[in-house]
Amino acid sequence: MAERKIFAGPKVRRIRNALSLTQTAMAEALEISPSYLNLIERNQRPLTVQLLLKLAAVYRVDLEELRGQTGGSLGQLKEVFADPLLSGELPGDQELVEVAEAAPNAASGMIKLYRAYSEQAARLSDLTALMAAEGHAPVAAGRLPLDEVRETLERRSAYFARIETAAEAFAATLSGGLDLAAGLKDWLRAERGIAVRVLPVHVMPDLRRRFDRHSMRLFISERLSQADRAHEIAIEAATLALLPAIDAELDDLSLSSAEARRIARFELARVAALALAMPYEAFLSAAKSTRYDIDILRARFGVSFGHAAARLAMLQRPGAAAIPFFLIEIDTAGHRLRRVGAQGFPQARFGGGCPKLNIHAAFLQPGQILAETVVMPDGASFLTIARTLEGPSVEFGERIRRTAILIGCDAAVGEGLVYGQATALDPVAVGPACRLCERRGCLSRAEPPVTRPLALDEMVAGLSAFDFQ
Incomplete structure (x- = not known):
């Protein structure tokens, strides 16, 4: 032989x-x-x-x-690529043999990475089982329900036709004129037998709003501003009066779990509350006449800056649409709290993760409106307006909750806004996010781009924290 x-x-x-x-x-x-x-x-x-x-x-x-033979590493690589996630990537085992023989350290790294992935998947599976045992809805498809809701709402328009129509019809029946809170209180008392009461901090220290079904009273925290109190009352009223419209829109979202639907219902109730406070036709007319001056709009409708800005991002009724705005809100640590858009958040074109955006600078000038034009690496330009938002009032010694909001639109249509003078200034060069941006010499870069190898040269140091080829 x-x-x-x-x-x-x-x-x-x-x-x-x-x-x-x-x-x-x-x-x-x-x-x-x-x-x-x-x-x-x-x-x-x-x-x-x-x-x-x-x-x-x-x-x-x-x-x-x-x-x-390549021994254990080849067998383990076969196990990795037998996973349904990777099973269709290779036509046979020959490439695995070549990897195991020619690059055993890389093969070992792939195996370790797959083991870490499997361990995390197993932990998530255990968490799902634990939640189900305690009566909670399971996590669907390895993704948290909150993430699913956020991604779903970010991809679609912020205009919900059924909610808008129902909110306009309901708002027309309210008394109180421009005082939304008074009209909603009258409706809650007359139609549902619910009384609204503002509670002091020591009685309700941890909640913004609570509905007591036994006493039929709606409690609102005194920590909230008048605009935020009206918004919380509107959320409760919308949940009661506009539920068929909310559920119809909810069905269209095609969410995968009961928990995701529950979260989305809260989000749609907030949308309905904004529609009640700022009826579509009246708000659109006021927005156009004031050239989209958010401060004037919030004063006219008795709402907060954040509510008025969010409402602008919803005005996309066919045949009666406003400028298509998009909106981001973050906290001081840079965590994304929400992203919405009149036509879906422009993730691919804008991103929203660049540290040079004025939404981050807004924290240095609380309460001030910052407007500027930004240009992306592909040449797309946007008008961005940023401002901080104050949270509930705090007791002495507590730290105030402050977030920042950015509302933006294409620079080409932004010239007609009251903030349009910013388009005459030199635009700020930004990117979608550090990991996706290839601008060289950026002083604000926090991470290297995944699309370029690092340029590690002991004899050269660039302006950026991460030089790349």
Whole structure:
């Protein structure tokens, strides 16, 4: 029987590199030519029995290591690529054999990464089982319900036709004129027998709003501003009066779990509350006449700056649409709290993760409106308006909750806004996010781009914290 040929070039090369030997030095020790050793390392020549014995004698190499297959690493790689996530990536095992033989350290890294992924998936599965045992809805498809709701709402328009129509019809029946809170209180009392009461901090220290079904009273925290109190009352009223419209829109979202639907229902109730406070036709007319001056709009409708800005991002009724705005809100640590858009948040074109955006600078000037034009690497430009938002009032010694909001639109349509003078200034060069931005020499860069290798040169230091090729 003919002896099986042994091709172990990558293993021989690893032995040589580990000993810091040149091909000439190793070839001389093995009594072969450097060119022949080069062919062996490239798997173009097999290892002979004599050469195997020479390697074992000179470098104390384990012959079984050279003669054996790729062993455990190949089996583990097969296990990795048997996962349904990767099973369709390779037509056969030959590429795995080549990876295991030619790049065993990379193969080991892939195996470790897959093990970490499997461990996290197992933990999430255990968490899902624990939640189900305690009566909570399970996590769907390895994704938290809140993330699913956020992603769903970010992808679609912020205009909900059924809610808008129902809110306009309901708002027309309210008394109180421009005083929304008074009209809603009258409706709650007359139609549902619910009384609204503002509670002091020491009675309701941790809640903004609470409905007590036994006493039929709606409690509102005194921590809230008048605009926020009206908004909380509107959310409660919308949940009661506009539920059919909310549920119809909810069905269209096609969410995967009951928990995701519950979260989305809260979000849609907030949308309905904004529609009640700022009826579509009246608000659109006021927005156009004031050239979208958010401060004037919030004063006219008795709402907060954040509510007026969010309402602008919802005005996309067919045949009666406003400028298509999008909106982001973050906290002081940069955590994203919400992202919405009149036509879906422009993630691909705008991103919203650049530290140079004025939404971050707004924290340095609380209460001030910052307007500027930004330009993306692909040349797209946007008018952005940013301002901080104050949270509920705090007691002495508490730290106030402050967030920042950015509302933006294409710079081409932004010239007609009261903030349009910012388009005459030099635009600020931004990117979608550091990981996706290839602007060189950016002083604000926080991470290297994933699309370029790092340029590590001990003799050169660039302006950016991360230089890349």
